Amino acid sequence: MSDVYAKPLPPIDGLNAPFWAGARAGKLMLQRCLDCAQYRFPASRYCPSCLGERSEWQATSGQGMVVSYCGFHKAYWPSFAGDVPYDVVQVRLKEGVQLFSNLVDVPRERIKIGMKVRAHFDAVTDAVTLVRFKP
Amino acid sequence: MPNKSLAGKVAVAGVGTTRYGRLPEYDPYDLGIWALKEALADCGLKIADIDGVILNRIPDYQRFCELAGLNPSYTTITPGHGRFSGICIQTAVALIATGMAKTVALVYGNNGRSAGDQYGGATDIYGSGGPGLWFPYGMTSPGAFHALMAKRHMEQYGTTSDQLGQVAMAFRRHAALNPQAVMRDPFTLADYHASRFVCEPLHLLDYCLINDGGVAMILTNAKRAKNLAKPPVYIRGFGQTAKFTGSTFPPDDYWAAPMKKVARSAYGMAGAKPADMDALMIYDNFTPTVMFCLEGFGFCKTGESGPFVENGRLQLGGEFPTNTSGGHLSESYMQGWALNVEAVRQVRGECGARQVKDANLVQYMTAAPVITSMIYGKEAK
Numbered sequence: 001m002s003d004v005y006a007k008p009l010p011p012i013d014g015l016n017a018p019f020w021a022g023a024r025a026g027k028l029m030l031q032r033c034l035d036c037a038q039y040r041f042p043a044s045r046y047c048p049s050c051l052g053e054r055s056e057w058q059a060t061s062g063q064g065m066v067v068s069y070c071g072f073h074k075a076y077w078p079s080f081a082g083d084v085p086y087d088v089v090q091v092r093l094k095e096g097v098q099l100f101s102n103l104v105d106v107p108r109e110r111i112k113i114g115m116k117v118r119a120h121f122d123a124v125t126d127a128v129t130l131v132r133f134k135p
Numbered sequence: 136m137p138n139k140s141l142a143g144k145v146a147v148a149g150v151g152t153t154r155y156g157r158l159p160e161y162d163p164y165d166l167g168i169w170a171l172k173e174a175l176a177d178c179g180l181k182i183a184d185i186d187g188v189i190l191n192r193i194p195d196y197q198r199f200c201e202l203a204g205l206n207p208s209y210t211t212i213t214p215g216h217g218r219f220s221g222i223c224i225q226t227a228v229a230l231i232a233t234g235m236a237k238t239v240a241l242v243y244g245n246n247g248r249s250a251g252d253q254y255g256g257a258t259d260i261y262g263s264g265g266p267g268l269w270f271p272y273g274m275t276s277p278g279a280f281h282a283l284m285a286k287r288h289m290e291q292y293g294t295t296s297d298q299l300g301q302v303a304m305a306f307r308r309h310a311a312l313n314p315q316a317v318m319r320d321p322f323t324l325a326d327y328h329a330s331r332f333v334c335e336p337l338h339l340l341d342y343c344l345i346n347d348g349g350v351a352m353i354l355t356n357a358k359r360a361k362n363l364a365k366p367p368v369y370i371r372g373f374g375q376t377a378k379f380t381g382s383t384f385p386p387d388d389y390w391a392a393p394m395k396k397v398a399r400s401a402y403g404m405a406g407a408k409p410a411d412m413d414a415l416m417i418y419d420n421f422t423p424t425v426m427f428c429l430e431g432f433g434f435c436k437t438g439e440s441g442p443f444v445e446n447g448r449l450q451l452g453g454e455f456p457t458n459t460s461g462g463h464l465s466e467s468y469m470q471g472w473a474l475n476v477e478a479v480r481q482v483r484g485e486c487g488a489r490q491v492k493d494a495n496l497v498q499y500m501t502a503a504p505v506i507t508s509m510i511y512g513k514e515a516k
C-alpha cells in the first residue's frame with residue numbers, strides 16, 4: 001500500500017466548498033433554497049425548482065436509502081484496478097437529494113435496493129473527506 | 136401534442152452511409168462528405184440543390200460547408216449526443232414545412248474509434264452534475280448509469296440477464312445478414328454470459344460498439360420527393376420531449392412518463408398504434424434502453440419487457456423485428472442516424488436478406504433525457 005492517495009479527488013473549492021468542509025467536520029451539508037425550501041446538490045447559484053437566488057447550507061440527517069447499485073469490473077483509472085469489482089450505490093437522502101457513493105462494511109452480495117443507510121465520513125486525505133454510507 | 140397537419144408532408148428522399156469500422160484515414164469531415172455523396176447519388180440530387188444543412192458530431196459547420204461546396208440558406212450544428220439524431224430530423228421537417236428550406240441535408244460524421252473515444256474515466260461528463268464530482272467513488276460512464284437502471288428493473292420486475300441477452304442475440308443475428316455490419320458472428324446465450332462484465336449487471340455484449348463512420352439523410356417536401364430517383368419515404372409522425380430536471384440520476388420511471396407523451400404525439404400524427412408497426416428501430420446504447428422503450432411506447436405493459444423480448448419476438452420473422460441492421464450493438468454506433476436510415480431502407484424494401492416483408496410503417500425511438508420518435512411510412516397517409 002502506497003502512502004500517496006492516487007484515486008481521483010473532488011474539486012473541493014467553488015460552489016460545493018461547504019459540502020466538503022462539512023464532510024471534514026463529520027456533517028452532511030446540503031444547500032437549501034430560502035424561497036421554496038428545496039434541498040439541492042451539487043450547488044448552484046439559482047434554485048432549479050424556483051430559480052430563487054437566496055440559499056443557505058444546512059446540516060442534514062445523513063440518512064437515506066439505496067435506490068440502486070452497480071458493480072464495476074472495469075477500472076477506468078489505474079488507481080481503481082486493485083478494487084474491482086467494486087460497487088457504486090445511488091442513494092436518495094431523506095431530504096430528497098440523491099448522491100452516487102459507496103457502501104462501507106457491506107459485502108457485495110449483501111447490498112440490496114431499499115436498504116436504509118446513513119452517512120459515513122471517510123477522510124481519504126488530509127484535505128478531503130468523502131461521504132460514503134453504512135447500514 | 137400531435138400535429139396532424141405535418142403528417143406525410145415531408146419525406147426522406149435520399150440516404151447515404153459510409154463503410155463502418157476503423158477508418159483512420161478519414162476524419163469526421165471526410166466521413167460526412169462520403170455519406171453525403173452517397174445520399175445525393177441515392178436521390179439523384181446535386182450539392183447545389185441543398186438549401187438547408189444540419190450537422191451532427193462534425194466539429195465545425197463552416198469548415199464542413201467549405202469542404203463540401205455548400206452555401207445553404209439555413210445552417211445549424213449540434214453536439215455529438217445520440218439523442219440529437221431525432222432532434223435534427225424533426226428540425227428538418229420544421230424547416231421544410233415552414234418553407235425556410237426546401238431540401239435539407241443532415242450530415243453526421245464520427246471518428247470515435249480512430250480518435251480513441253472513451254465513454255468513462257477522466258473525460259466523462261455523462262450525467263456528471265459537474266466535472267469529476269463522482270469520480271472519487273469510482274462512478275463514471277453512461278454504461279454504469281444504465282447498469283443502475285437495469286439492476287433496479289431486475290429487482291423491481293424480475294427482469295433477467297437472460298432477457299437482456301435475448302435482445303443482444305437478436306440484433307447480432309440481424310447483423311449476420313447485413314454486409315455493412317461491424318460484428319457479424321452470431322452468439323449463444325452461453326457466449327453472452329461468458330462475455331465479461333463491464334458494469335454489473337451489464338456484460339460487454341450489452342454495450343454498443345465504438346467505431347468510425349458517417350451517415351447522411353436528405354429530406355424534402357412530399358411533392359418534390361415524388362419526382363426523385365427513389366420512392367419517397369414519408370415522415371408520418373413524430374414526437375419529442377425532454378426530462379432534464381433531475382437528470383444527473385437515473386429516472387425512477389425509466390423515462391416511461393415522457394415516453395408516453397412522445398408516443399401520443401407520434402401515433403396521433405400517424406393515425407397508428409404500436410401493433411401497426413412492421414419493424415422497430417430502438418436506440419440501443421445498452422440493451423436495457425430497448426426494454427424501457429418497449430414499455431414506455433406501449434408495446435408491452437410496465438415491467439413486462441423482460442418476458443416480452445423472449446421467444447424471438449424482436450427477431451426477423453417475429454412479431455416486432457427490431458434493429459434489423461444489427462443496431463448500435465452489432466452494426467455500427469452511428470448514434471441513431473443509421474437506425475433512421477435502416478427504417479427508410481426497410482420501407483423502401485432495400486434490405487435484402489434482412490428485409491421485413493411489407494414494411495409499411497417503421498418506428499424509430501429512443502430512451503434518454505431527450506426522448507424522440509419518428510414514424511416512417513410507404514404511403515403519405
Ligand SMILES: [Zn+2]
Nearest residue numbers: 033036047050
Ligand atoms: Zn427554490
